[in-house]
Amino acid sequence: MRYSLLLFIFYHTFCYSQNELGTWSTTNINLKINDKWQVFAESQLRSLKFYDNFHYYEVKTGITYKIKPNFYVNSGFGNYNTYSENGDFATPIKQKEIRTWIQLVFKNPFNFMSVEHRYRAEQRFTNLGYRNRFRYRLSAKVPILKSKEKEYFLLGWNELFFTNNEPFFERNRLFLGGGFDINKNLAVQTGYIYQFDYKINDETGRDFLNIVLLYSFDFKGEKETNLD
Helix, strand or coil, X not given: CHHHHHHHHHHHHHHCCCCCEEEEEEEEEEEECCCCEEEEEEEEEEEEECCEEEEEEEEEEEEEEEEECCEEEEEEEEEEEEEECCCCCEEEEEEEEEEEEEEEEEEEECCCCEEEEEEEEEEEEECCEEEXXXXXXXXXXXXXXXXXCCEEEEEEEEEEEECCCCXXXXXXXXXXXXXXXXXXXXXXXXXXXXXXXXXXCCCCCEEEEEEEEEEEEECCCCCCCCCC
């Protein structure tokens, strides 16, 4: 069943996509200060063709506080930029945005999988005016092989986007894929993203190949900070 899901992901992505496959590259760095506090930074780069027609990038940072073992609160801010299509960061720029947010994360661990609920409220300061947005993401992670230091896993999630203005529903984003640990500090995640926008804007009905690099460091000294 697990391997059939992986075959379905790649078969659908490369054979049945009605849109040209774009790319969605992410680098995330997470620093654990202590048992309660973490800080992170992230960058994203997106294209509407396969590593061509780059039209969007974002950089952001934030802080996370662990209230309980499976309950977190997170806040941050970032810079988000969307350019015109049919070129690499073609002008004129369609939207420039400074965004802040606060979110709650609940995790439900089970014997064979972990389920996560993420609730986020965003405050968006754009060149087109101020906007509010609300997001809910439901994700499931299924370990395939797991040892003390490394893990191979399947991952899937779906996220809904809403605003406080009619028609309220804005976007749906689906991910199917998986990942693995390279060493104590670095993990890779990859898969397929389908994004549907209710309104015509920067990415209406798009398909993406998603590749994520996840760096994790522990200031307490429980993990080595040097990469292999």
